[in-house]
Amino acid sequence: MFLVMRNMARMETRLVQPFISDLEKLNPGSRVEWRDGQQDTEFDGRLMWKVSSAELSLDVEIKSRSVTSREDVRRIVGGRLGENAILLAAFISPAACDELRLAGWSYWDGTGNLLIRSSEPFVWVERSGMTRNPNPDKPEGRRLLRSLKGQAASVVVVRLLTEGRAASARELSRQTGVGVATVSRVLELLRGEQLLEETNGGPVVVRDASTLAARWTQDYSFTNTFKARRYFSLLGEEIARERLHMADFDYALTGVEAANDYLGSAGRIGALPPSETWIYVSDGAAAERTMQLMADPRGSIVIAECGFLSQEREGVRVAGNLRFARPWRTAGDLLSARGRTASVGLELAETLDRERV
Template sequence: MARNASIAETELVRVAVEALRARLPEDWDVEAIVQPAAPQRHDAMLTLTSADRTEATFLIEAKSTPRPSVHDVVRQLRAMAPMDNAKLLLITEYASPPLRRELEEAGISYLDTTGWVSLTSSDPVVLIRLEGAAKPPRPRESAATMRLTGPATARVIRHLLEGHPPVGVRELASLSSSSSAAVSKLMPTLVDAGAIERSEEGTITRVRKRTLLDRWTADYSFLNGNGVVLDYIAPRGITRTLDQIRGSSDVVTVTGSAAAREYLPSGITPVVPLSLLTLYSSDITATAGNLQLVRSDRATSNVLITAPRDRTLLGEAETSASGLRIAPIGQVLADLLTLPRGRLAQEAEQLIDVLARDDDAWRE
């Protein structure tokens, strides 16, 4: 098992370094030398050579787990450093936003296979920042991997995002109105992704909520994870349409930007203007007619309506202080991260930052 892990991490280093080399100027060079497997040693050394032949060397810890715990990574890297001023570098498959932020705060460089790069050094002076993918790569399929799609999976994940461990399989099944068999089948995939940890008895003892959300949205998206999605324009504006929804007897659940605003504490201004209204409805055309919406195309629409595959999003939605029926917070975040408008992900990050103030599980 240790040898297999070593091979996987060697390949991870190779792929990430090749991706970096392809984006550097032609007169720069980068080389990684893999170290023999041994306890308390770094996995490899990376040497970066600039055009003027100045060299900077980094000690590498490679983590093939898609979203490692930043706390564990920092502790392990520092334990392997032979001196306090050693330059440390994490190489992983995907560096999520909270992982990138906390590594930067800890003064640790990072590099992933999707193109995210942060290489910093004070002696010699090096500062390289490159952007990679907005989402993690789709997980490789294995015997223990299942796709995170479908109503039961969504309910289980939402309860994990909203609750706190420890929680057993049967209790989680009851809370999410799912079968114990369905929950048990899901567990290996979440463990493999690093999203949860379990005791020997099978109890979930730790949930890394940001990692769990990232893994879910690698498979789920608002457009592909529900029924047909129809596009509309609200002729009188989104704010007026929201007022109509508050006074309507239709069973409509709000998600996306408008719902995220309901979850933000008072006094916090959303990072982007409200430009897209996203709704769940059991009867799309009836809802559109009652709200006096006009059919449109995807490029010009400002209202999206779909019928959810998970009907509990309609029947069990909570009513916010302003009178809107809103989707659970985990669903709102998943929808924001996967809706077809780039800046909506910034709203998800803002809400995650707010949640992380009171719950450290959202930081990893």
């Protein structure tokens, strides 16, 4: 084994040494040579693995921290071709391994995950290690947002979908009542996934509303995000709904009923009659008392307690004598469901998107 390690950080050195030892164990008698990256290469180093008369050259990229997402991989790979390129990291998640495969890269991590492939000379070595990180990285600075499933994130996304833009993160915070730090983290995630226009520090502008809604509902769910519960009413559903008019709490109907009402106002007929009543309320206990509700996993009244119904936050849409959730909120609620219910959400989202133009 021949090593030249002048410029590498200590952690990176600790990754290279076990990797080389692993290669030597895979093929006893083979020789491994390593050289640090020079100025004429964009990789951290080059490794030569000599087995009998064959010699495999690998361009090596090293990350001392874990690589856990497809976005991590895309940032690492950039525009570099994957022919005989390999990533070394402390841990590489299954999703990141899959993305590296798609990019044509090989990989190795300290938990046993390994793929080395080459067409000339032909080499294919593959091994599975751990699927969960045994030693998660300690957070560095501000924690990045990895999901849009939370209630606060939903308020920010609905505002962006409704308005299409915002002057700044601080203004969006003022409009939604969500903290500036949380708003900034949501925007950072959206920018990282190219869901916002690049304005070079200017206003926040949605690139494509339908794409943003689809991405949001990969994480978000009306039932899961708000821990919605199913009920039946001792009064009967029709009388229970009438009691909403005398309620001392805020409420907003959503789901298929809300979508059909909005589509009807746009001159369209809803394709699916509502079979359930979905309601946002500001006070779940008060809703149970007023509507005489009893918990029932098969009940057709679904109640979600939330804090965004006041006009200072997301507000509601009033039609006739009923209050409905904002149309983009309803579209998200339906898109996060399955089957025909989701198709109603798609129709509503497409209608809203056309109206923006």
